[in-house]
Amino acid sequence: MLAPGARGPQDPSQGGGRPPASRHLPGRQCAPCPPRAMNESPPKFQHPRPIRSFVLRAGRIGSGQARALQELGPRYVLPYQDAPTDFAALFGRVAPLVLEIGFGMGGATAAIAHQQPETDFLGIEVHSPGVGALLREIGERGLSNVRIVQHDAVEVLRAMLRPGSLAGIHVFFPDPWHKKRHHKRRLLQPPFVAALAQRLAPGGYLHCATDWEPYARQMLELLSAEPLLANTATGFAPRPAHRPLTKFESRGLKLGHGVWDLVFTRR
Numbered sequence: 001m002l003a004p005g006a007r008g009p010q011d012p013s014q015g016g017g018r019p020p021a022s023r024h025l026p027g028r029q030c031a032p033c034p035p036r037a038m039n040e041s042p043p044k045f046q047h048p049r050p051i052r053s054f055v056l057r058a059g060r061i062g063s064g065q066a067r068a069l070q071e072l073g074p075r076y077v078l079p080y081q082d083a084p085t086d087f088a089a090l091f092g093r094v095a096p097l098v099l100e101i102g103f104g105m106g107g108a109t110a111a112i113a114h115q116q117p118e119t120d121f122l123g124i125e126v127h128s129p130g131v132g133a134l135l136r137e138i139g140e141r142g143l144s145n146v147r148i149v150q151h152d153a154v155e156v157l158r159a160m161l162r163p164g165s166l167a168g169i170h171v172f173f174p175d176p177w178h179k180k181r182h183h184k185r186r187l188l189q190p191p192f193v194a195a196l197a198q199r200l201a202p203g204g205y206l207h208c209a210t211d212w213e214p215y216a217r218q219m220l221e222l223l224s225a226e227p228l229l230a231n232t233a234t235g236f237a238p239r240p241a242h243r244p245l246t247k248f249e250s251r252g253l254k255l256g257h258g259v260w261d262l263v264f265t266r267r
Contacts, residue, residue, distance in 0.1 A: 065132025072135040080151040082159045087120065090147065095120045096167035099199075101153045101187070102174055106134025111244045112170075113146045119167070121146045124153045154192060163198045169206045172243065176212035186215065188222055197228035200266035205232075207240065208262045211252055216260035229264040237263040 061069070069077075078085070088094045096119045103109040103123040113121045123146060125131050131150050138146055149156050174187045188208070196206055206229065210216045220236065223229055231237075239261050249259055 061129050061132055064136050065129055068135035068139060069128065069132045072139055073131075076135060076138055076146065077131065077148045077150060080149060080156065080160070084162045085160045087122070087147075087165070091120045091145065093120075095145070097122060097165060098168040098170065099157075099161070099166050100124065100170040100172070102171065103130065103134060104173070105130050106137055108172060108244050108246060109134055109146065110137035110141055110143065112242055113143050114141050115242065117145060119145065123148050124151065124156055126150060126152065153187070154195075157192075157195050157199060161199050164201045166199045167201060167204050169196055169200065169204075170243075171206070171208045173210055173246075173249075174208075174215075176210060176215040178212070186218070188219055190222060190225070193222050193226050194228070197226050197266060200228075202266050204266045206262075206264045206266075207243065209239075209243065209259060211249065211257055211259045213258060213260065216262070219260075219262055223262060223264050226264075228267055230267050232263045232265055237261045 078090070087097050098112075098119055098121050100109050100121060100123045103125050106123065106125070109121060109123050113119075123134060125134070125148065128150070131148055134146070134148060137143070149160070171187065175185075177183055177185045200206065206223070208219050208223070210219065216236065224231060239259070240263060243261070245253075253259065
């Protein structure tokens with residue numbers, strides 16, 4: 001009989017009370033824990049998702065772009081492959097190869113390729129409307145020196161392009177990712193700049209342009225810190241003649257907005 005108010009041991013199965021004590025107590029010989037079953041898989045650890053510099057959005061594809069994708073895509077759009085590509089065999093000639101990353105709607109790419117028929121161009125873009133727009137330009141201008149890869153540029157650079165294989169690289173108006181918490185998404189980061197420099201042949205050039213001054217200054221700092229690259233100017237460069245003005249850029253210049261070009265060469 002317990003004294004009034006006293007509490008005896010409670011059965012946890014009745015709810016409340018203290019949970020049963022661990023069977024692993026000091027000074028007590030415990031039975032060994034049961035081994036892992038032979039068919040029990042070890043815990044899986046997932047690698048963090050890679051940070052991408054782009055977000056795929058469902059953009060509207062016009063009828064002309066859709067027709068170009070269907071008719072010209074099989075010839076001019078290359079499938080991504082995890083192996084180096086023989087571009088001399090692909091273009092049917094040995095010629096300087098220039099890479100453009102993120103060509104947007106392809107107007108500048110088509111204009112440059114038209115002006116430089118002796119050079120081959122590989123454009124990378126992930127958005128289908130832009131790919132369709134450039135294909136339409138290729139068809140209308142009769143360009144044979146342009147090919148497209150619709151895939152992540154980081155992976156294309158790593159897998160499909162050999163070191164020292166490029167005469168030039170264009171990175172025109174990449175997404176500046178204005179908010180500070182999104183700066184990690186910017187395309188130009190130290191490891192990617194190093195990879196770009198390694199793909200350039202000696203004397204090859206890397207040409208970047210942006211209309212966002214804070215990003216321009218970050219670009220200048222990143223490119224200047226890469227030991228394989230040398231600046232062709234003291235700071236920012238004047239716009240090279242090969243880069244045409246876009247409609248967006250022309251409108252911005254009329255409003256007093258700035259555009260910053262950077263041209264570095266491979267040592």
